[in-house]
Structure formats: structure tokens, C-alpha cells
Amino acid sequence: MYIRNLALATASSLLIASGGAVARDYVHVAGSSTVLPYASIVAEAFGENFDFPTPVVESGGSGAGRKRMCEGVGTNTTDIANSSSLMKEDEGAKCKTSIGEYTKVQIGYDGIVFASRLETKGFEDLAPAHIYLAISDKSEITNWKDVDPNFPDRNIKMFIPGTKHGTREVFDKKVMVAGCKKAGTHKYLMDSGLTKKEADKECMKVRTDGVSVDIDGDYTETLASIASNKEGIGVFGLSFLLNNTDTIYASKVNGIMPSTESIASGEYPISRPLQFYVKNAHIGQIPGLKEYIQFFVSDEIAGPDGPLAEYGLVSDPELAKTQAMVDGL
């Protein structure tokens, strides 16, 4: 009798628990670790100012977040995928077949910076070509002096974002391919019979002999890596740099210092838009979803004087357009 009662009680308590969970009343966000701090700042302010519960923001990388959003429609799937890279064409088509329409909402820009420890000065100005020469899989150089005689006599050690990060895609395109073109390798590859796409791909290949290390975690891990490897240079987002200026400093790229101004004006060469993708089918279904999106792109949050800009986001000069687009969702 006792056992039966206990079993009944357990079963019923579980049923109640799962029954309560079916109707989700909070917004669920996943994706880019670069966007995570911004999204959590917005989520926090959203929870304070509205009667909706605070959204849940998970990280895990842009690609992983988009994959989770594209899993399907329903309350147990993610509403919003934060993304520091753009969805690819085939990825978008595949996503549309499983979830219908989705919308891209651009929140601003972020710069990608090369930074090293304050105590290891020496890299005042780097160019994509330098980085390419240092870490391409065709390179066998191990000392910065061999890249450029003006550089300090120091072993090459770079910590770059892992392939699941959106930052890596931008790094590949704007550093590796750009550097490859500058160094002349790209032309050589195309002359030797490769198509442009194949040559790009060849240029993106990073050496695997330990000189360049992929960091799959977030920037904190990169920071820890250059703390234990003082000669190392890490790849960071601008906002992370601005919040850690007491330990790291950034190199200029092509003579331009990374800053919110130089990125907004487009002078600084390695920047990328930050955005999130939202599942249209969930708007109106998940309470607070539309309000969260509107709040995210509102002037008081994403504008040049808002908390996101204060944290390091370069605010989008065309924010008003995004606001109008979001209002129409």
C-alpha cells in the first residue's frame, strides 16, 4: 500500500511539473558568446521594466544557436539565435523548410582586435598580411622577426577563435583571405588553376603545428591562454578589450586603432555586424517576444548613449530602419 501511494505521488508530481512547463512564458535565447553580454544586459533591463519574466540567454556559439533555432516550431525550441556571423544561403534555405520565415535583426557592430598582455609590448601595428604569413598552413616561420624585421624577436603564438564561433568566419574572411591577397599567395593560387572560391578556402587554412591555437571557449579562455603564454597574441572582440584594458592592449590594424569611432566610420578594417535571428512563427505565441525585440533595438538600449554602447557595442547608424522593421513584425 505504502509503495503504491509513493509511486502515485511521484508520478502525479511529475505530471504536474511537466504540465506546468508546456506553456512557456519566457523568451528563450541561445547563440553567440560575443552577443551574450549584450543580450544579458538587455534581458536584465527587460525583466526590470516589463511585467514579463526575464528571458533566458544561453551561449554556445553562433552556429550552434542558429541550429537550435532552426530545429522546429514549438515552445521547447529556441526563439532567438544570437549571431556574430551571417546565416549562409544553404543554411537559411534548410532553416526555412523546418521553421518557416525568420527575421534578421541587426543590433550594431563589433570590431575584432589583436591584443596581447600589457607587459609584452611590441606589436603596435599589425596588418592582415602579417597574420597570414605567421599562421597560414603554408608558413614555416616561427619567429615574428622573420615576418617583419621591425617586429620583436619573439616566438609566434596566436590564439584564434575556434571554427564554431562567428568571430572565426570574419577572421577567415577579413584577415586570412585579405592577408593572403596582400601577400600575393591568392593570385599565385588562382594562376595555378584554382577558382576564386577554392583559392579563398586554401587561404583560410591555418597551420596545425601548435603555432596557432583554436580557442573553442569564449574570450575569457583566450585571455587565460595569453596570461600563461605571455608572448601570445589573442583575437578578441572590441567590447571585451574595452572592459579589460587593465590587462591587455590592442594593436593597430593597417595603422588604425580599434575604437567605437573607427569602427562606426568603417576605417578599422576588421569589423562585423552583430545580429540575432528570430523565429517569426513564435511572435505572438511566446509572451514578451516581440516586446523584447523592440526593446533590444530601441534608442535607449542600442542607441549611441545606451548601455550596450557603453559596454562596447558600436551602435548602428541605421537603427531607425531596424526599429521600423521590427515594429512591423
Next chain:
Amino acid sequence: MKINKTSLSSISSLSQKRIAAEKRFRLYGLIGISIGLLMLIILIGTILSKGLNAFQQTFITIEIELIEAKLDKKGNRDLADIKKVTTFGYTPLIKKSFEVLISKENLVTDLSSKNVSKILSKSAASELRNFVLKDLNLIGQTVSFEFLTNSWIDGYLKGRVTRETIKNSKNVSPEQLDLVDQLVELGIIKKKFNLGFLLGSDASDMRPEAAGFGVSMVGSFYMMLVVLILSLPIGVAASIYLEEFAPRNWITDVIEVNISNLAAVPSIVFGILGLAVFINFMHLPQSAPFVGGMVLTLMTLPTIIISTRASLKSVPPSIRDAALGVGASRMQTVFHHVLPLAAPGILTGTIIGLAQALGETAPLLLIGMIGYIATNMPTGIIEGLASPNSAMPAQIYEWAKRSDPAFYERAWGGIIILLVFLITMNTVAVILRRRFERRW
């Protein structure tokens, strides 16, 4: 022929060797123990020295005029209208009150009032708003509030931040520290016990000073509740059946071996299993403590089954024989005699299993209990089980990941709380065993 003489008064070389070997062995043991103790002291010392600061926080007391024209433009005290004023609408009030404070106390500073108000935590505006929404009658009055200062000022008072370390920092300026020095002297800025850390919830990257551990403690509590409710009856039922009723054949042998194997499976495997079965197949919600509890149940079950079987086994057969002999059924024998005698052992095993589950992070990584989650304090049991939450070890991991040293300090503080729970649970287990265990 030489006779190898042995003597009782002098020790032979062979004996000397044996004695020396034993001495050496004792010495190795001592060295081993002292290395262990040293590590423990270093560990606890590090945890305490880094974490204790999290239990203190810097507060500033300031008088704020809740200007009616800003907060309630229509003047009719309508809650819906007043709610429309967002936290951004409260920031100017705070700025203004700093201007008043500076002129009243004759403080010397070159900072603009915007930069002065930056010594306050970003959470101040929302605290103020919540306060006003709770008591609309305060509008129009001047009220004295106690706010958190931002984490850099807090670090300055705790010695984590010095004028030397902020040279390159954009988060705090030496002028702000000058002002803080004056305010500390006046007793307006003070360090106090940090109740918010024990009761509060996670905060975003911009306000580490407001982050608390309380909600994730509640999350852990609900998960342990699920683990207890599920694993204790299932585990005890399974062990009673295996130990008292099941026939001894190859099937039970296979089951037995597999249970022992399961106990040794790394916890991340249970996490992947939970993700595949509970979330992807059964479509249970992510980040919910009851799903977390179910995953941890899978992990805890083998531990409980093994310890329950051991304590059932330790009940002597004569008890069973006596009960059966006076006409009890096998079930009566088990429930009236064997189980009560085995109960202390079962409880001990359960508590140790729970303590293990409490400190487990890896499975929670996979079912979405890590991230910016623990923000809404659940109000009831159902909400506590189903609404998204984190757990203590997951929250510690999350904080340690963030780059801000103030979050890092909190991660250490969280470790102290987690350790206190674990030590308490293990102590209870030891006491139970000591007091109630019977030797035969």
C-alpha cells in the same frame, strides 16, 4: 664450519633490514598524509581568502528626491502610468541627488554629475523603480536609499582594485576614487554584510556587484528534491527485489554487474542521455530543474542501489529466519524487520548520493542550465520545478567564465556556500551512521 649464530640480545642484519623497511614505510605514509594535509590547507586557504570577500559588499547611502513631474506626470498615482517610466527615467533623479550631496557636504571634485553617479551600481535605477512601484505614496518626497556601489569601487574598498591597477582602466577614474575616499570618511560609503549575495539572482555583465547566489541555491534545492523523490523509492525497491526476492541466476548477475558499471560511468554521459531522451525525444523543457533532477537521478540511482544492497546484506539471516519461522510472509519480513534495520545505511548512502549530485556540473551543461538564467526567483513549487533556473555548481562555472574579477570573487564565494552544504550533508551522513548503525 662456521655456524651462523643468532642472539636474542643483538639484532641480526636481516631483522635490522626489516625494521628499517618498516620505518621507511611509516615515513612514506607520513609524507603522503602531510602532502595531503598541505594541499587541503592550501585549498581551503585559497578558497577562503578569495571567496570571503563576496560576503561583504560596499553600499552608499544617499537621499533622493522622487520628483513628481518625472515619475507621475499626470499626478493621479495610476500604477499603469507610473510603470511606463522605465529605469532610464530614474537615472536623472539619481544624478541630481549626487549634485545635491556634493554641494551639501562640500565635496571637492571636478567630475561631471554623470561621471559621479557612475560610482553607483547600474542596478540602482531598477531598485529605485521597484521601490517606488511598491509604495506610490513616496512620489514627491525625499527618501534616503541604500544602493550598491559599482564593482570597481567595491574592489577599491576591498583592496582588489588599487590606483596602480586602474591606470589603463576605462571603468573607473582616479578622480572617482578621490571622491570615494571623501565619502568613506563621511561614512556615506560603507562595507556591509552582503545579504543580496545569499538571496539574489544572477546579474548581467555590467553589474557584477548585484549578482547573487540565492536563486541558483533554490534551483539546486528543487533538483535535489526531485532526485530524492525519484531515486530513493526506485533505488530501495530495486535493491530489495534484487536482494530479497530475485532468484539467483545469470539474469540477476548481469543486472548486478551493470549496476556496478553504471556507478562508474562519467556524469557527462548521463547529461548526453538526458539531452537525447528527456529533451529531444520527450520534449521536456530546457533549463528546468525537474529535468535536471531527473538526469541527476539517473546518476545517483546506482550509488543508492549499491549502498542499499550492502546495508540489506549486512542484516544477519537469523533475523529473516526468525521472522519467517513465526509465520511472517516474505514481504512482512522485509518491511517489518529487514528494512528498519537497514534504514541507517540506506539513509547514509542516499545522503552521500545526493551530495554527489549537488556538486555535479557536467550533465547540467547539456540540458541548458548554464548561461544567463537564474534571474527569476520561483514563487511556488511548480514554478520552482519547471521555470528555468541554474544550479549552484553551474552558477559558479558561469561566473568563473566571465572576465570581470568581481564575478570571479563571487564564484569563489559560491564555492564556499557549496562546500558548506556538502560538508553539512556528509556530516549528517556520518552522524546517522555512528548513531544508528548496528553491528552484529
